[in-house]
Amino acid sequence: MNSRFYYDLIALAVFCAVIFLGVPALMSYDGFELNTFARYLSLAIVSMALALSWGTAGLLNLGQAATFGMGAYAMAMHLKLKVSDGLPDFMGWNNVEKLPLVWVPFESLSFTLLAGLLVPAAVGGLIAIFMFRARIAGVFVAVITLAFLVAFQLLVIEQQGFTGGQNGLTGLAPLTLAGWTVDTYSVSFYYLVAGCLTVALALGVYISHSKFGLILRAIREDADRTRFFGYNVATYQTVIFCVSAALAGWAGMLYTLVLEFASPTYMGVSFSLAIVIWCAVGGRESVLAAAVGAIIVNLLEGRLSDVFVEGWHMLLGIVFVLVVMFMPRGIYGVIVDVVRRLNEARRGGRQDSAEDALLPATIQTNRER
């Protein structure tokens, strides 16, 4: 096993200890506080999903919010049907007399969960095939995905009878999961979301360290060179796009549970850009750092937006510009640099020390001697 993988596993374990043990204790197991934190954790999933496509493969997907929204709406449709007697209330107001065909299967929770993952994956995959077969790269990926996001949000708002339009889907039933009625203000719900984030992160760490992740990094740096080694670059890019979209959909489902409604603002440009900011602040090269970035920024937003009511967005924008200018690799990059400096200093001091257990992977020494 190589050392970088080893350090990522340790970091993941520490992170899990914090969110499973530290945070609930710190909030004295208060359901209301934990609900707020569960919101941050679900946003951490969409941020780490972006790190997979943007950080690993270099594909800046500005439409991440669209796939997030698909997951959110899938869950909301299921919960809306649970609370309605046949026809959801807003459909009646919009002169829709019969339950639309697309809504029918959302009666089933299994279908809903699958759809919340697979619909975003399929849509992301379609866009990806179209883009990557044509070898579209760099800023054009951002432009196309952004255009898709805008069009998709418009469509959702327009189709009021099917989607609830501008109001979204509100007045939802609580989720019933295998006989357990989920109370979103309970400690167990918090653990559910934390568990989902852990699984997503474990998947992300595995992908990053698989040969697949290595090939994606190679493609990010030089897609043409990679083709001459026999890799079908478009397939690799498409697959990571699908995985990222599915994770975003998963995050969306959780987000609907936390907030108890789904709104077209989830598919807004400003939300999509916010995801990019979280990811950049944490560090897009690491899924874990991207997740931490989302939690930190949202935590700050929760604390500071009371103080600077209107100014928050401007503050966030300024922070983003500063991050891009002064720490382009985010918090992660800063930590990696500091640890490397420390180790270089220490190695200079006592070469033969056996106690270099905290060597990070980026240190360029061969330890397996």
Place this chain on the structure above:
Amino acid sequence: MEHLQVTDLHVEFGGLRAVDGLSFDVKQGEILCLLGPNGAGKSTTLDLICGKTQPTGGSIRVNGVEVSRLLEFRRARLGIGRKFQVPSVYKELTVVENLSVARSRRPGIWHALTRLSLRPSKDVDNILELVGLTEKSQDLAGNLSHGETQWLEIAMLLAQDSRLILMDEPTAGMTIQETQRTAEIFRSLSGSHTLIVVEHDMSFVRNVADRIIVMNRGTKLAEGSIAEIETNEDVKTAYLGH
């Protein structure tokens, strides 16, 4: 047995005929050296074979299979490997990671998803040893010197282990000793691998070439053994100018 057959190959860049009716064959296990003055079309010929550039006419057959319409990755999977004139390695990856990418006998997505990226491998260790990069295996490729970068790309082609290897100026920037080592490595590849080597260093060519083709202005000027080429009048004119 012919490994590669190039027939009446053409390519034009906005009116400039970079390759103009070129035909040649390379036998299985042979080392062919491609010579010619600057701008003769040597690199472009390799580009056409590996798929970097699309020909405007002509045919390229590898083991009898027409490849001139195939995408780059398909040609690579048919056993064509390429080293570029400007060394192209992944600067943001470490030396071993570069080799791991190059080891692509199974380039499919499923295989890549079910493997950890850096399983220790005897092959990779041997190759590192051969090109003298063992000590630097964990360095970022971007931190290597020019000569080391050349070695790394050669190592990547060894790891890729294609049957037909296209080498564009592999010894540029190398010391005399390093050039000799490269010649030895190439000789050890011949027989099991077919090589097309573009080179300007005549002593290197003398060491490795089974056969030589001299190009000028996109066409074949002369073909034969080193002795035949050195006494060829057309070649002298092309190199010395008119």
